Amino acid sequence: MRKQAVVTGATSGIGLANVELLLKEGIDVIAVARSEKKKELLIDKMKPLTETGVRLDVVLGDLSQTKSTLKVVEGIKHILNKTKDKQCDILMNIAGIVSSGLHLNEEGNELTFATNHLSVFILTHALIPYLEKSSDPRILVVSSLSHYRASINFKNIQNFKLYNILKAYKRSKLYNVFFVKEFAKRNPKLPIYAIDPGLVKTEIGLKNTSKLAASIWKWRVSKGTDAYYPASFMVKVATEEAYKVHSGSYIKEGKVVKSNPITYHEDKAKRLWDYTEEVITLSTKKE
Numbered sequence: 001m002r003k004q005a006v007v008t009g010a011t012s013g014i015g016l017a018n019v020e021l022l023l024k025e026g027i028d029v030i031a032v033a034r035s036e037k038k039k040e041l042l043i044d045k046m047k048p049l050t051e052t053g054v055r056l057d058v059v060l061g062d063l064s065q066t067k068s069t070l071k072v073v074e075g076i077k078h079i080l081n082k083t084k085d086k087q088c089d090i091l092m093n094i095a096g097i098v099s100s101g102l103h104l105n106e107e108g109n110e111l112t113f114a115t116n117h118l119s120v121f122i123l124t125h126a127l128i129p130y131l132e133k134s135s136d137p138r139i140l141v142v143s144s145l146s147h148y149r150a151s152i153n154f155k156n157i158q159n160f161k162l163y164n165i166l167k168a169y170k171r172s173k174l175y176n177v178f179f180v181k182e183f184a185k186r187n188p189k190l191p192i193y194a195i196d197p198g199l200v201k202t203e204i205g206l207k208n209t210s211k212l213a214a215s216i217w218k219w220r221v222s223k224g225t226d227a228y229y230p231a232s233f234m235v236k237v238a239t240e241e242a243y244k245v246h247s248g249s250y251i252k253e254g255k256v257v258k259s260n261p262i263t264y265h266e267d268k269a270k271r272l273w274d275y276t277e278e279v280i281t282l283s284t285k286k287e
């Protein structure tokens with residue numbers, strides 16, 4: 001029986017490399033894309049692989065709002081429900097942004113927080129029934145080295161006050177690690193990992209950023225690795241037996257390493273979890 005993966009952020013950078021490597025492993029992929037054009041480019045690029053029989057489906061949708069993320073969930077479920085076993089073996093939460101300036105989405109949530117943290121929370125929970133059907137489920141959440149330099153301020157979780165591009169980004173990546181640890185505790189049968197991809201040559205820093213931030217990113221990322229480098233480790237984490245026992249861990253270059261010491265504060269992880277649930281509930285009620 002072939003495995004089935006769901007991959008967000010599938011249209012560029014680290015996500016795109018993962019889609020290719022998963023298909024090469026003979027794993028069917030449901031990819032999430034936010035633009036029709038990039039969806040078509042993805043399908044074209046993967047044609048040499050899909051022509052061999054492995055399957056690629058693409059769900060179009062926006063992960064920056066709760067309501068649109070729930071629509072993405074419906075699209076994924078629709079495809080999964082048509083498969084024989086209705087199961088999801090691998091979920092890779094890769095989509096992410098970095099954003100200059102404070103931007104709120106239509107539900108009033110800060111854009112980086114909503115895209116990098118809320119969508120992961122929503123999608124992962126929505127797919128639990130499908131992951132539970134797998135004999136070897138794995139969930140990956142892409143965090144970042146920058147989380148080590150982040151702190152959590154419960155009075156300013158979404159950075160509404162004193163917004164700063166780097167602070168908002170690194171905090172969102174810290175929240176990814178808190179989420180992974182708390183999820184692992186609550187769902188012992190669903191292995192989940194925070195992935196540190198290192199510095200990777202992608203265009204993330206050019207997309208929602210000021211000219212200055214974009215030029216800093218261009219300079220900085222020239223020292224980064226190719227996206228296939230972290231992707232090759234991610235596919236291992238998603239498939240190799242050895243990682244099964246490491247649920248809740250932070251993994252860099254395939255090795256389990258310590259995350260920021262504050263991510264081990266269970267009270268903080270729970271408090272962030274409760275806040276996240278509240279925000280999602282409120283967002284779904286907004287007109």
Ligand SMILES: NC(=O)c1ccc[n+]([C@@H]2O[C@H](COP(=O)([O-])OP(=O)(O)OC[C@H]3O[C@@H](n4cnc5c(N)ncnc54)[C@H](OP(=O)(O)O)[C@@H]3O)[C@@H](O)[C@H]2O)c1
Pocket residue numbers: 008009010011012013014015032033034035038061062063064094095096097115142143144145196197198199200201202203204205207224
């Ligand atoms: N590059 C690095 O050095 C680095 C380091 C640490 C962590 N990371 C993390 O790695 C992940 C992937 O980033 P990347 O570097 O590969 O950047 P990227 O090439 O810009 O990839 C980001 C992906 O997320 C998608 N995306 C963004 N906003 C979305 C939305 N609202 N709805 C749906 N999809 C959305 C993008 O779609 P489009 O293709 O349409 O833009 C793209 O496919 C991110 O979570 C990032 O924080 C990256």
